[in-house]
Amino acid sequence: MTAGLSPLSSPRENGGVKIAVRGVRKDFPTRFGRVEALGRLDLDVREGELCVLVGPSGCGKSTLLRILAGLETPDGGTTEIRRSRDRRALTAMVFQEPSALPWLTVRANVAYGLRMQGVGAAQRDAVAAGYIEKVGLARFAGAYPYQLSGGMKQRVSVARAFASDPEILLMDEPFGSLDELTRLVLQDELLRLFEETRKTILFVTHSIDEALTLGDRIIVMSSAPGRVLTTIDVPFPRPRRVIDLRRDPEYGRHVARIWDLLGVDRERHAGSPA
Amino acid sequence: MPARPPRGVSLLSPLFILAAWEGLARLHVIDVRFFPAPTAILAAGWTTVESGELWANLEISLGRIGAGFALGALPGAVLGIVMGLIPWVRLTCMPVVSAIYPIPKSAILPLIMLLFGIGEVAKWVFIAIGVFFPVLINAMVGVLTIDRIFLDVGRNYGARGLNFLLTIALPGALPVLFAGIKLGFGLALILVVIAEIVASRAGLGFFIWNAWQIFDVEKLYTGLIVIGILGYLSSEAIDAVERVVVPWRRA
Numbered sequence: 001m002t003a004g005l006s007p008l009s010s011p012r013e014n015g016g017v018k019i020a021v022r023g024v025r026k027d028f029p030t031r032f033g034r035v036e037a038l039g040r041l042d043l044d045v046r047e048g049e050l051c052v053l054v055g056p057s058g059c060g061k062s063t064l065l066r067i068l069a070g071l072e073t074p075d076g077g078t079t080e081i082r083r084s085r086d087r088r089a090l091t092a093m094v095f096q097e098p099s100a101l102p103w104l105t106v107r108a109n110v111a112y113g114l115r116m117q118g119v120g121a122a123q124r125d126a127v128a129a130g131y132i133e134k135v136g137l138a139r140f141a142g143a144y145p146y147q148l149s150g151g152m153k154q155r156v157s158v159a160r161a162f163a164s165d166p167e168i169l170l171m172d173e174p175f176g177s178l179d180e181l182t183r184l185v186l187q188d189e190l191l192r193l194f195e196e197t198r199k200t201i202l203f204v205t206h207s208i209d210e211a212l213t214l215g216d217r218i219i220v221m222s223s224a225p226g227r228v229l230t231t232i233d234v235p236f237p238r239p240r241r242v243i244d245l246r247r248d249p250e251y252g253r254h255v256a257r258i259w260d261l262l263g264v265d266r267e268r269h270a271g272s273p274a
Numbered sequence: 275m276p277a278r279p280p281r282g283v284s285l286l287s288p289l290f291i292l293a294a295w296e297g298l299a300r301l302h303v304i305d306v307r308f309f310p311a312p313t314a315i316l317a318a319g320w321t322t323v324e325s326g327e328l329w330a331n332l333e334i335s336l337g338r339i340g341a342g343f344a345l346g347a348l349p350g351a352v353l354g355i356v357m358g359l360i361p362w363v364r365l366t367c368m369p370v371v372s373a374i375y376p377i378p379k380s381a382i383l384p385l386i387m388l389l390f391g392i393g394e395v396a397k398w399v400f401i402a403i404g405v406f407f408p409v410l411i412n413a414m415v416g417v418l419t420i421d422r423i424f425l426d427v428g429r430n431y432g433a434r435g436l437n438f439l440l441t442i443a444l445p446g447a448l449p450v451l452f453a454g455i456k457l458g459f460g461l462a463l464i465l466v467v468i469a470e471i472v473a474s475r476a477g478l479g480f481f482i483w484n485a486w487q488i489f490d491v492e493k494l495y496t497g498l499i500v501i502g503i504l505g506y507l508s509s510e511a512i513d514a515v516e517r518v519v520v521p522w523r524r525a
Contacts, residue, residue, distance in 0.1 A: 069430045093430045099423050103445035103522045112441070116432040144522040164431060 016082070018200045019045035019068065019168060023077035026063050037063045039225030040077065045168070047082075048198040052215035054205060056262065060226030061204040065170045068202065069093045081167050089117055092161035094174040100145040100156040106132060107141040109156050113164020124163075131159040135189055151182035155189070162193055171203040175210065187213055188242050195239045208258045212236075213245055220261050229261055310492050318492030319499065328481070332500065335470065335478040338394065339462045342401025347458055350409030351451060357410070358417025359443055375407045379461070380468050392473040397466065404465045405458035412454025416447030449523055452516045459508050463501065478504075 026038040038060035045051040053061040066072040068079055069091045081090050092113055100109045107125065108115075110132055114124035132141050135155040145153055154174055161169050175183040187210065194201060194214075205211055211218045218232040232254070236245055245251050292312050298304045299311035306314070322328040357364040383400055390396035420443070428442035470479025482497035516523075 069426075071426055071429060089432055091430065093426075095423055095426065097423050099427050101424055101427060101442075101445075103448070103520075112427075113431045116437060116441075146522060160431075 016047055017044045018047040018049070018082050019043075019202060020080045020082075021064065021068075021077070022079070024064065024067065024074045024079060025076035026060065026067065026072065027075050036225035038074075039227055041226060041228065043219055043228055045200060045202050046217075047200055049216045050194050050201045050203060050214055052203045052205060052211040052218045053221060054208060054211045054218055054258065054262070055221030055226065055229075056223045057206065058226075059221040059223035061221055062172050064226070065093065065172045065202065065204055068168070069170050083167060087117070089113060089164055089166040091168055091170050092164045092166040093170040093172065094154070094157045094161050096173040096176045098145065098150065098153040098157075100148075100153045100160070102145050105142050105144055106137055106148070106156050109145070110159045110163050112160055113166070117164070127163050127165075128159075131163040134162075134193060135159045151178055151186060154178060154186060158186070158190065158193070162197060162199065167200070169199050169201045171201060173205055174203075176205070176207075183210075184242050190214060191238075191240050191242070208255050208262075211258070212251060212254050213240070213242055218258065220258060232258065307491065310495065315492050315495045315499070318490070319496035322481075322493060322496055328496070328500065331477050331481040332504075334476045335466050338397045338401060338466050338469070338477065339459075341394075342398045342466070343405050343459060343462045345398055346402035346405030346462075347409045347455060350406040350454075350458070351413045354410040354413025354451075354454075355417050355439070355443055355447060358414040358447065359439070364414065371407065371410065375411070379404045379465055383469065383472060387473060397469045397474070400469050401462045401465045404461040408457040408461060409451070409454040412457070413447055413451045416450030416454075417443050419450060420446035448520050452512070452520065456509060456512050459512060460505065463505055463508070467501065 021041055021043045024038055024041045025036070027034040028037050029035075037058070041060070041064065053064070055061050063072060067074050068081065071093075083090075100106070101112065104112065107128055111124040111128035114127060115121075119127075129138075129141070132138055135158060137152060137155055137159070140148060140152065145156065148156070158171075158174065161171075175186050178186065191214065203211075203214060212234060215234050218234060220229045220232065221227065222229050234254070235250065236248065295304075295309065296312050299306050299309060299314075310318075319328070353367070357367055379400070382403060386396050386400050386403075390399055424442060424446055428438050433441055466477065467479035467482070470477035471483045472479075474480045478497055478501060482494055485491070485493035485497060
């Protein structure tokens with residue numbers, strides 16, 4: 001975690017490098033020997049950017065997030081998250097699976113990150129209440145997760161991540177297991193939250209639509225081992241709304257382009273053993 | 275899904291058995307020296323209530339159960355959770371636990387009396403040992419079966435040490451831990467009676483043993499019924515506590 005910040009690409013006017021990943025490797029033992037999940041991955045995420053990692057299953061994108069979240073250690077290379085002030089949490093992660101703690105109410109779940117940082121009860125409840133309101137769960141603040149639908153549970157996780165006010169937010173296919181309609185609504189809510197807070201977000205998905213809808217920049221990865229294939233700047237201005245994007249003719253063109261990139265990659269691997 | 279049966283339905287089988295018993299006893303189909311009619315048992319039981327004999331013994335047994343249970347359940351829960359959280363503690367302690375746990379507790383009683391005499395402490399220790407293991411094992415399993423995602427959430431949000439224990443491990447283990455507490459309490463009830471039969475001049479176990487010695491069969495049944503009621507009430511009480519302490523568990 002000590003690499004100097006030597007940007008790979010010149011940072012844009014909106015901020016410097018916030019996350020620097022340099023030569024990160026990660027292997028996993030399997031029955032067939034060690035499989036390289038990430039092979040010498042280099043990437044930068046800029047301050048205040050919503051950066052989306054897209055790639056096929058097994059490209060190591062979730063692994064990268066878990067490394068940044070401190071839940072895995074890399075087998076090589078370094079990661080750095082630039083701190084803006086002391087004592088702020090480095091990361092807050094939104095997982096694909098429902099991750100609202102079953103034993104806490106919605107209110108206590110959203111305040112959980114702040115509680116772990118030692119923020120006083122009154123202050124963290126006030127912050128939590130704000131984010132609960134923003135994700136439309138005000139009526140359910142006292143409810144337990146088992147009383148909520150899948151979409152509402154994900155809203156709790158998203159609100160918790162924002163409320164804990166970390167340096168960066170990590171989102172590992174947070175809407176991946178939701179139905180289409182709920183997913184679109186939550187994407188809209190996330191757009192709103194991001195555009196309001198401008199927190200740096202690294203977002204993993206394998207949905208091209210989701211990447212284009214949310215991202216400022218899309219990093220397209222190949223699988224086994226995970227490497228960066230290319231980076232795409234998303235031209236759509238903010239504030240964005242999901243439904244407006246879908247009407248834009250540019251949108252379809254970009255979908256096709258990313259699809260081609262991923263398709264080429266798939267063919268390249270078609271002959272290799274699974 | 276079949277319709278939910280009415281609440282009173284679980285009373286049917288005990289009521290039927292009692293009615294049949296009463297009828298057969300009155301008709302002298304069964305030997306009332308061994309199976310006195312339920313009404314006769316009730317009448318005999320009532321005299322022990324009125325004389326205060328039952329309460330005095332019940333109180334003594336409850337005190338022993340309470341002390342022994344607390345002495346066994348608290349260390350059991352703490353060590354179980356620690357064993358669930360820290361692999362090397364688990365691997366170090368597990369062989370000893372596995373070796374001692376299956377020894378019939380009644381077989382340990384002579385040793386305990388050798389070490390602690392025949393006073394109250396010996397009874398507490400005896401009950402505590404019995405309660406300790408099921409609580410420990412359930413606490414450990416409770417921690418080990420916490421969904422990994424919640425451990426990840428705790429770690430990602432910076433829960434360390436005591437914070438992790440109090441906000442992730444303990445609440446996550448509580449539902450299974452409560453199953454262990456129930457098992458432990460049932461065992462405490464069994465063990466207090468054993469201890470009192472072997473070495474006591476008071477308590478429910480003594481009450482029953484004394485009834486046998488003077489061949490007061492109605493009194494003997496009274497003791498058994500009181501223990502049954504105690505078991506039922508304690509189970510209901512633990513359920514009630516669980517509903518308060520584990521409110522996130524689906525009803």
